[in-house]
Amino acid sequence: MNPGFLEYRKATSVEHAAAAVEWSDGGPNTYRDVNGKEYIDCLGGFGIFNVGHRNPKVVAAVSAQLARQPLHSQDLLDPLRAMLAKTLAMLTPERLQYSFFCNSGTETIEAALKLARAYDSSKQTIIAATKGFHGKSLGALSVSAKGEFRRPFGALLPNIEHFPFDDLGALRHKFERLKMVGEDVGAVLLEPIQGEGGVNIPHDNYLPGVRALCDEFGALLILDEVQTGMGRTGKMFCFEHYGVEPDILCLAKAFGGGVVPAGAVVGTKAVFSRLFDNPFLHTTTFGGNPLACAAAIATINVLIEDRLPERAARMGERMLAGLREATAPFGEFVVDVRGKGLLIAMEFVDDHTGFELGKLLLDRGVLVSGTLVNARTVRVEPPLTIGEDQADYVCKTVGECLAIMSRALKMGVS
DSSP states (O other): OHHHHOOOOOOTSSOOOGOOEEEEEEETEEEEEEEEEEEEEESHHHTOOTTTTTOOOHHHHHHHHHOOOOOOOOOOOOOOHHHHHHHHHHHSSTTTEEEEESHHHHHHHHHHHHHHHHHHTOEEEEEEEETTOOOOHHHHHOOOOHHHHHHGGOOOOOSSSETTTTTHHHHHHHHHHHHHHTOOEEEEEEEBBTTTTBBBOOOOOOHHHHHHHHHHHTTTEEEOTTTTTTTTSSSSSSSGGGTTSSEEEEGGGGGGGGTTTEEEEEEEHHHHHHTTTTHHHHHHHHSTTTHHHHHHHHHHHHHHHHHHHHHHHHHHHHHHHHHHHHHOTTTTEEEEEEETTTEEEEEEEHHHHHHHHHHHHHTTEEEEEEEEEEEEEEEEETTTTOOOOHHHHHHHHHHHHHHHHHHHHTOOOO
């Protein structure tokens, strides 16, 4: 294994290295390590396990498809792909009628960038937000905004610009300046809530304002809901909180139900029509394969039948209140606790504090993680199926761990 990755994992579990070696799912909301110790999953695979670990309905759908046909011919028509596309057309706003299926969130961004540039070849500039993260392949990295990941690779895609997140004035200025110099904006790409950037939640007027500016300047709005989608924030899609509709929607992570990797780009007929004359302009070998489509269809059914978005809203309120209560006495460590649904963050004064809390929580059977190797902000992102007792245990344990850290600080122990 990459020694750098092992060194990073040491920061999570120094004393018991074996605890970092997972072995199985312990239940819908837990992992087990190689020694049989069970951990409440408050990371959720960075947003993969919205319907829980090894959801029986998703596993059954994939198993049945595996017994019939694991992969398709690539040439004949695949009925499951059409069924999933129809399902998404029904689930999303009416304007979003067509889908392209792939394997990961990064691939959805690559497809969205190509669709946006093909839509209007006279508007090649795409703008994205600072602190945004959209993946690490070349195009996705170009619109991401973390220099640590960009610098080693030199020049990335041209005609990519960034502006401060949650700042409509800065976005208008960017539109106007680029138009003035003849580099008209073809698309704005955003996460409705920035996940890897630190669970940054915008003001309520932000996304409606972005939508209005895109309409004013004739630009597409691309929403990256790879992490916020599929019920995570208390709605099936995060944009529903703000009453806006994108032109292109990117989905992945939880889209495959935590069983099969799967992603989808959903867009308007006008956007996808650029591929009608030549459908081979953007293709994929494994994207939209029968196993992934079976998993995604089953996942959507589970989310709707079990009312998991509504549950995420309810449990999110419970955990947010519990974490705020648990962290309130420790102002020497805690800067903020924020969240929407079950996408929650605890922000600390520095990285060291977040890492220390993560280690103590892991010892007590709770798995959390920082955001993009930065533990100053620790996210709490459990499956939407997390039990009330489990959620309460997590909140109580956070308070107990911070109390241990506070006593150590007062005694001068690092």
